[in-house]
Amino acid sequence: MKHLSTTVLKDCTRISASIDRVVAPTPAGRLRAFVLHPTHDAGRAPLVVLHGISRNAKELARLFAPEAARTGRRIVVPHFTPNRWPHFQRPCRAARPDVALAGLMDFLATQDAAFARPAQIFGHSGGAQLAHRFAMLYPNRVARLSLVAAGWYCLPDDRMAYPYGLDDKNDRQLALWVRRHRAGLARFLSIPTEILVGDSDTDRDESLRQTSDLDVVQGTTRVARAATYAEALRTAASQAGVSADVTLTALPGVQHDVAQAIRVAGLARHVAGPDLFPFSQAV
Amino acid sequence: MxxxxxxxxxxxxxxxxxxxxxxxxxxxxxxxxxxxxxxxxxxxxxxxxxxxxxxxxxxxxxxxxxxxxxxxxxxxxxxxxxxxxxxxxxxxxxxxxxxxxxxxxxxxxxxxxxxxxxxxxxxxxxxxxxxxxxxxxxxALQNTTRAQDIPVIAVLGTAMNSGKTLATAQLALGLRRAGYRVAALKGTGTGAFGDYNEYADTGAHLVADFTDAGMVTTFHEPLARVKQGMDRLLHHAAENRCDIAVMEIADGLFQRETAQIIADPAFQARISGLLFACGDAVAAAGGVAELARHGLRPDALTGIVSCSPMAVAEAEAATGVTVLRKEDLADPAEANTFALRALPDLRHSA
Incomplete structure (x- = not known):
């Protein structure tokens, strides 16, 4: 497990980014988002930042703004509001956050073609749930995955029934979703994927789904489940004949708190990637 | 004169x-x-x-x-x-x-x-x-050899009014929502704007039919000309940077030109997916059997049969093929299963 530096970021504000608020009319309903536009364009894939159950999109937009400026990347922070999106962690009969997210990107692409490119998807907690499921359904739209502290995962194998895995238990409704997740499995497994989790994110609090099957197969904590998922991805990729690019990274001293991970462990900087102008000085 | x-x-x-x-x-x-x-x-x-x-x-x-x-x-x-x-x-x-x-x-x-x-x-x-x-x-559109082939999902059916046009349009809609540039094409039939407009209403990036290939109808046209017409439409779609095409083949499997097309090895090799529209479970079983006689198996059934849960259950039991409703075809997650089977590997870069 790789450990990130805990160096606190210094803003590089001379190269700036503007923040727009948009409301996208998508086939699954309206979806709000913050869109960070850097003044300099790096020509890289857009970065989508998915919040967790605290729905702190505004805070994430503020925390990622320096990264948009520093890297020259467009960054989109959807806001699944509780009234309109009581369920946003995974596509199901009750809600289709996957369709909304795809619709949001299509909407943005009508104004800026760069948003039509496959995106890097970052998600924390419930956002990581949506991120990896979105990538399974639409691997054509995802360039890279950064999954942080998901409570549990959809394993890319049949050890568990859907939505924990890809066994359909001969149930027609499950079979429909399993088929959709399996259709692009090989392509999904080829997506570069980084799994991150705070090394202190070990509480079995009420926000962590706890079932005996889940505990046995995926582990009892987010740290254990992240490791299980990373290994499951590598194994599935090997069985599919796909060259996997999966890393597992511990965030030292970080609990289940994305703002803490960004401030203390430099998570946003790490995810957003290298500077647009690597030899320029931050001011 | x-x-x-x-x-x-x-x-x-x-x-x-x-x-x-x-x-x-x-x-x-x-x-x-x-x-x-x-x-x-x-x-x-x-x-x-x-x-x-x-x-x-x-x-x-x-x-x-x-x-x-x-x-x-x-x-x-x-x-x-x-x-x-x-x-x-x-x-x-x-x-x-x-x-x-x-x-x-x-x-x-x-x-x-x-x-x-x-x-x-x-x-x-x-x-x-x-x-x-x-x-x-x-x-007519001119034939070109410059454009690369794009994958094509064929839509066949038991007869007129079995649900092919709706299926073609809804799958085109689902593929567009899944992020693809989509062509909605009608490969055979008689020229009419109903189907053309229904395709266009989905926001498909390119819509064309056999009249664009110079034929008012494909009925009684030689197979070679019908195939050339379909090739022209697909080349036109590729030239317009479409990623994938959905192509309706009119009428039932026993219609003269349709029967020739599905028996044609080049057509069979050309298609990347197959959707079959039918009215009921018996029609589903008959259609799947007739397609099997030509070495074809649909990826899914759809059409009027999908409106009835009882008919769906019977059709799936009789054929082993999943039945999809129009809402399923328009669902980007479902539509993407057709594209993911059809399209070559994509590169990832962030």
């Missing part, structure tokens, strides 16, 4: 099947109707209203027609078991409006539940300044 007043053409109702025609090409007309070939443009006047009380205009809207109206149509045959069977022949004393999209010919059979065809009096076969008949083929 007969001199006639060209101003008649300005006032005439130009039908949908003539939409690609450069009207400036028309310089004259003759009355050699016995020499009319499929695709030749005919100026005719409405004599007596029958089944069709409207024609479809090039503008994409229907127009009521009245006795005496001048209409420009293309000579052609018609295969429509719920309306007419017709052939591409024109009698100077009177002809039939075989399709509202703009097909004039001779009706040889009709469904007993519909009225007789609207009667037309041919006025002229339209000619260019060299005295040559003006034919739709002249204005």
């Amino acid at each position: 007969t001199r006639f007043d060209l101003s008649q053409l300005t006032d005439a109702k130009w039908t949908f099947s003539t939409r690609r025609v450069d009207r400036a090409v028309v310089a004259a007309g003759d009355t050699a109707f016995d020499q009319a070939r499929p695709g030749d443009l005919i100026l005719a006047h409405v004599a007596e209203l029958g089944q069709h009380k409207r024609v479809q205009l090039t503008s994409g809207r229907p127009s009521f027609i009245y006795p005496g109206d001048a209409v420009v149509l293309a000579c052609g045959a018609r295969y429509a078991p719920d309306q007419f069977e017709g052939i591409a022949e024109i009698d100077a004393n009177g002809a039939d409006l075989l399709a509202g999209g703009g097909c004039i010919g001779r009706m040889v059979a009709r469904n007993s539940r519909v009225r007789a065809a609207t009667r037309l009096i041919p006025a002229a076969r339209l000619l260019d300044d060299a005295g040559q008949p003006v034919n739709l083929e002249r204005f």
